C-alpha cells in the first residue's frame with residue numbers, strides 16, 4: 001500500500017506501531033516534503049496520546065538525526081566526549097566540566113542552546129563574555145579540539161532540521177511532554193556531532209522539566225538506550241534540581257561563578273556534580289580518571305588556563321581576558337528570612353521564571369536578554385536561619401516591589417527542613 005500522511009495518521013491515531021519507512025516519510029515531511037503543518041501537528045498529538053514504542057523511538061531519532069549535517073568528530077579527534085543537561089536553574093556545569101576534562105586530556109565538544117522556559121541557556125550565558133562567538137563549524141571545532149581540547153558553540157541550522165520544525169510545532173500544540181519526542185529531539189542534535197560518548201545530566205525536582213524522579217529515570221533510560229542503539233555509548237546521572245545549583249543564577253553571574261570554580265573557589269554542589277559527571281564521562285570514553293586528577297587540574301590552574309585559551313580563540317576580547325569583569329544589574333535587594341527556622345522550600349522553577357520576567361529571559365524568540373539581572377543564593381535547603389538573615393540577594397535593572405514580593409514568596413521557612421541529596425543515581 002502507498003504510504004501517505006493520511007495513512008500514517010490513521011495508523012498512529014488507532015495506536016498502531018509505525019514502520020521505519022512510515023517514520024522516514026514523516027521526517028521528510030518535517031523537512032518540507034509533502035506534509036502540511038496540520039498533519040505534522042496531528043501526528044505529534046497522536047504520538048503523545050498513543051505513545052511510541054522502543055523501535056519507533058529509535059527509528060524517529062535516527063531519521064531526525066539523518067535529516068541534517070553530521071560532523072563525525074570522532075574521525076578526527078578520537079576519544080572526544082560530550083555532555084548534555086536536561087536543564088535547570090543555575091546550571092553552569094558544562095562551562096566548568098569542559099575545560100576541566102580538557103585539562104586532564106579528554107577533549108569535549110558541545111553544541112548548546114538558548115534558554116528555554118525557566119532555565120537559562122549555556123549559549124546565552126557565554127554571550128555575556130565580550131566578543132565571544134558561538135558560531136562553530138566542523139573544521140573550527142576540530143581545530144579547537146586539537147589545539148585546546150574543548151569547543152562550545154550553538155547548533156547550526158544545518159543540524160537536525162526536522163527537529164527545528166517539529167519542536168516549533170510541539171511548542172504551540174501542547175505536545176512537548178512526551179518522552180519519545182523529547183528523546184528524539186535531544187538526540188537528533190546531540191548525536192549529530194559524532195562524539196565517542198555522551199553523559200546526560202538528568203535533572204529532577206521542582207526546577208527541572210521533569211519534576212518526578214520516576215519520570216526522570218524513564219527519560220534517562222530512553223536517552224541512554226537510544227544513543228547506544230545509534231552507536232554512541234552513553235550514561236546518565238540523575239541529579240537534584242529542587243534548589244538552584246551553586247551561589248548564582250543569571251547570565252553574567254554564572255560565568256563569574258564558572259571562573260570561581262576554575263580558580264578553586266567554586267561552591268561544593270557545583271564542584272561535586274561536575275566531578276561526578278567528569279568521572280562518568282571519562283570512564284565511558286575508556287580513559288578513567290581519579291577525582292584527585294580533577295582536583296589537581298583545578299588547584300594547578302590548568303583548567304582555568306584551558307578556559308582562557310579557548311575563550312581567546314573563540315573571540316573573547318583581550319581586555320576582558322586580562323581583567324574579566326562581569327557587571328551585575330544595579331538595583332540590589334536582599335531577601336530576608338521573615339522568621340527563625342529552617343529553609344524548607346525553594347520554589348525553584350518560579351525563581352527561574354521570575355528572573356526571566358525581570359529581563360533574564362525572552363518573551364518571544366529574538367528578544368534581547370539582560371545578562372546582568374541575577375540572583376545570589378545565600379541559604380541552602382535544610383539550613384537553620386535566624387529572623388532577618390539574608391537568604392538571597394537580587395540584582396535587578398530597576399526597582400519593582402511587586403516582583404520582589406514574588407521572589408520573597410519563593411523561600412519557605414518552617415520549623416523543620418531537609419537537605420535533598422545532590423546525586424540520586426547513575427543510569428547505564
Ligand code: URA
Pocket residue numbers: 167176181182183185186
Ligand atoms: N530539549 C530539546 O532539545 N528537546 C525537547 O524536546 C526537550 C528539551
